[in-house]
Amino acid sequence: MSPSPELHVVESTDPLAVPRRVALVRPDTRPAVRRSDERYVMTFPHLIVREVILFQVVVIALSLAAFVFDAPLEGIANPIETPNPAKAPWYFLGLQELLHYFPPIVAGVLLPGLVVLSLAVIPYARINLTAGPLWSPGGRRLALALAAVTAALFILFGAFGCWPIAVPTLLTAGAMFAARGGAEGGRLRRALARVTLPEWIMTWFVVIATLLTVIGTFFRGPGWTLVWPWSGPI
Amino acid sequence: MSEESERRESPGPAGTSRRDFLTRIGGGACAVAGAGSLVVTLDFLKPKVLFEPPTVFRAGSAVDYPEGTVRFNREQRAYVIGGGGGVFALSAVCTHLGCITRYLSDERAIACPCHGSRFDLEGNVVHGPAPRPLPWLEVTADAAGNLVVDSSIIIPHGKVTRA
Amino acid sequence: MSAARISMADWLRGSAVYRSIVRHGTADTNRNRSLVIFENLFLHVHPVKVREKTLRFSHTYWLGGVTLVSCLVLIATGILLMFYYHPSVPQAYRDMKELNYVVDNGLFLRNLHRWAAHLMVFAAFLHMLRVFYHRAYRPPRQFNWVVGIVLLIVTLFLSYTGYLLPWDQLAFWGVSVGTNMAKEAPLVGEKIRFLLLGGNVVSENALLRFYVLHCVVLPVALLLFLSVHIWRIRKDGGVQGPPTDADDPRQEEAE
Ligand code: HEM
Numbered sequence: 311m312s313p314s315p316e317l318h319v320v321e322s323t324d325p326l327a328v329p330r331r332v333a334l335v336r337p338d339t340r341p342a343v344r345r346s347d348e349r350y351v352m353t354f355p356h357l358i359v360r361e362v363i364l365f366q367v368v369v370i371a372l373s374l375a376a377f378v379f380d381a382p383l384e385g386i387a388n389p390i391e392t393p394n395p396a397k398a399p400w401y402f403l404g405l406q407e408l409l410h411y412f413p414p415i416v417a418g419v420l421l422p423g424l425v426v427l428s429l430a431v432i433p434y435a436r437i438n439l440t441a442g443p444l445w446s447p448g449g450r451r452l453a454l455a456l457a458a459v460t461a462a463l464f465i466l467f468g469a470f471g472c473w474p475i476a477v478p479t480l481l482t483a484g485a486m487f488a489a490r491g492g493a494e495g496g497r498l499r500r501a502l503a504r505v506t507l508p509e510w511i512m513t514w515f516v517v518i519a520t521l522l523t524v525i526g527t528f529f530r531g532p533g534w535t536l537v538w539p540w541s542g543p544i
Numbered sequence: 545m546s547e548e549s550e551r552r553e554s555p556g557p558a559g560t561s562r563r564d565f566l567t568r569i570g571g572g573a574c575a576v577a578g579a580g581s582l583v584v585t586l587d588f589l590k591p592k593v594l595f596e597p598p599t600v601f602r603a604g605s606a607v608d609y610p611e612g613t614v615r616f617n618r619e620q621r622a623y624v625i626g627g628g629g630g631v632f633a634l635s636a637v638c639t640h641l642g643c644i645t646r647y648l649s650d651e652r653a654i655a656c657p658c659h660g661s662r663f664d665l666e667g668n669v670v671h672g673p674a675p676r677p678l679p680w681l682e683v684t685a686d687a688a689g690n691l692v693v694d695s696s697i698i699i700p701h702g703k704v705t706r707a
Numbered sequence: 708m709s710a711a712r713i714s715m716a717d718w719l720r721g722s723a724v725y726r727s728i729v730r731h732g733t734a735d736t737n738r739n740r741s742l743v744i745f746e747n748l749f750l751h752v753h754p755v756k757v758r759e760k761t762l763r764f765s766h767t768y769w770l771g772g773v774t775l776v777s778c779l780v781l782i783a784t785g786i787l788l789m790f791y792y793h794p795s796v797p798q799a800y801r802d803m804k805e806l807n808y809v810v811d812n813g814l815f816l817r818n819l820h821r822w823a824a825h826l827m828v829f830a831a832f833l834h835m836l837r838v839f840y841h842r843a844y845r846p847p848r849q850f851n852w853v854v855g856i857v858l859l860i861v862t863l864f865l866s867y868t869g870y871l872l873p874w875d876q877l878a879f880w881g882v883s884v885g886t887n888m889a890k891e892a893p894l895v896g897e898k899i900r901f902l903l904l905g906g907n908v909v910s911e912n913a914l915l916r917f918y919v920l921h922c923v924v925l926p927v928a929l930l931l932f933l934s935v936h937i938w939r940i941r942k943d944g945g946v947q948g949p950p951t952d953a954d955d956p957r958q959e960e961a962e
């Protein structure tokens with residue numbers, strides 16, 4: 311048998327909300343158990359009323375939008391005439407923008423597949439669970455690794471001419487280096503220093519996804535050339 | 545009770561109990577039935593007859609195509625082109641993601657509106673993102689010199705048809 | 708006058724039919740407030756009491772809720788649109804024109820369906836980000852995160868299949884380009900595309916297939932996974948807001 315885990319004694323602090331009780335809590339129990347001394351309220355009305363209000367707010371907002379903006383409808387589908395430019399719905403324009411830079415197998419299959427896979431395994435990767443700050447004192451090896459990865463990514467994406475990925479990669483790495491030793495710095499650097507590695511990666515991904523989507527939606531015209539959003543109809 | 549435990553414990557010829565054996569048979573049968581249903585369903589979903597536009601079309605006579613002529617057949621999404629040695633046909637469907645390309649007569653080039661690919665009049669990629677040249681389609685000429693193009697048959701680049 | 712109305716309400720509450728449906732009295736005691744929750748099929752996904760903290764706006768920003776409400780709006784408006792829509796060429800496009808210009812409130816319902824679809828995709832993304840930055844995917848919530856990813860993908864496919872249904876130029880070329888991307892997947896790409904479209908090109912077969920996916924297959928899948936998602940929230944101990952020192956495993960390791 312493995313040695314039994316160490317036991318902690320937790321005492322409720324609010325006798326009005328919870329009858330006074332003493333519980334034995336093992337360190338490996340669920341967070342819900344660890345928090346059992348919190349204040350509770352009745353679900354009805356407190357939560358239910360909020361849910362009803364949420365429902366009303368969303369429905370009213372959508373109705374207003376539906377009164378003001380009409381859903382687009384173009385000419386009937388014509389398989390022998392391609393509109394110029396032919397754009398996908400906005401949530402796929404980031405993908406379509408990638409197709410401009412990479413061969414279809416990379417942009418259409420490999421990159422989206424990697425994104426979905428990495429999202430799905432987040433809760434099973436240890437690095438996401440321990441959630442320590444990025445830099446520990448010293449951190450020379452991390453600095454070298456970070457510089458190497460950044461350079462590799464920058465060269466890779468730069469070689470394809472894909473600046474909307476290459477440039478945010480540099481900026482993110484810059485912010486990560488700015489966080490180094492930030493615990494003693496000003497407010498901004500202290501905040502940066504608390505960001506964990508998974509958070510840096512997710513932020514990098516979100517910035518790129520947003521940038522690609524915005525470019526695809528507003529800055530692409532006929533022949534998928536760069537245009538200004540105000541220089542013509544979208 | 546004692547009878548049952550006896551039966552359970554008595555190993556079969558291969559060292560497995562009857563219960564294990566039956567469990568495996570049952571599990572195996574379910575797996576086979578599941579796989580079978582999947583295959584049959586996928587087969588069901590595959591259409592056997594397609595009502596798609598015919599792939600064979602007439603393109604007039606070879607004498608209509610002096611060198612340098614480019615004719616775009618919209619319905620068939622193909623260019624029929626008079627080349628140096630004879631006539632050939634090019635698919636007009638962009639090899640990138642399937643938009644319909646256009647012939648730009650003043651630049652003597654073929655351009656795609658979707659992501660900006662460009663091809664020369666032999667279908668070669670001038671610049672990307674199209675990964676492959678436009679395919680050449682089979683052109684046959686009958687005794688009278690009438691051309692027939694079959695857009696479902698792709699032939700090697702450079703094989704022109706003489707009338 | 709108002710006294711008469713109140714007694715009407717009281718009479719209703721006291722009537723045998725009402726008492727047969729709602730067994731508990733008015734929710735003025737904590738006992739009856741509990742009964743409101745656990746005597747109701749739909750409300751009993753909730754516990755009877757919730758942690759007060761979880762009601763704060765900054766706890767969830769109500770983003771999962773916004774996604775859920777847009778989903779409900781989509782189901783309601785989608786069913787209504789189905790009464791006018793034929794998944795065939797060119798009738799599908801004519802039905803759009805009819806909804807826009809002939810049917811009473813047809814344009815409004817179309818608009819509502821369209822904007823709710825955009826909102827649902829957008830809110831689901833934001834919801835995912837809020838869960839990530841709150842580290843609410845950590846044990847015991849790992850599996851609910853994965854269910855969430857499945858929901859996100861199903862939501863995207865729902866939007867995408869719906870995009871073809873008006874059969875206008877946007878729809879046709881958006882779907883042509885998108886399915887050509889699938890073609891690039893090694894080995895199975897071409898086959899998947901053929902099955903999805905029911906042919907080699909985007910045609911009437913494709914319209915019918917996308918219609919069945921959009922109106923039956925994907926909504927059923929969404930509702931199944933959504934049920935698991937919502938049920939798991941309760942099983943995992945309710946929503947988790949911004950990470951506090953108390954749920955930080957480092958703290959314990961340090962102790
Ligand atoms: C169809 C889309 C979805 C709907 C309708 C939905 C609905 C909800 C609702 C109502 C909640 C309650 C708390 C809150 O509002 O944040 C919730 C919690 C949660 N959702 Fe979703 N969700 C969806 C998609 C996703 C996605 C894409 C993810 C992430 C990949 C996800 C992961 C989670 C997790 C882990 C929780 C528990 C969070 C906690 O305990 O704090 N869900 N979801």
Ligand code: FES
Pocket residue numbers: 638639640641642643656657658659660661672673674
């Ligand atoms: S489809 Fe022609 S360039 Fe993309």
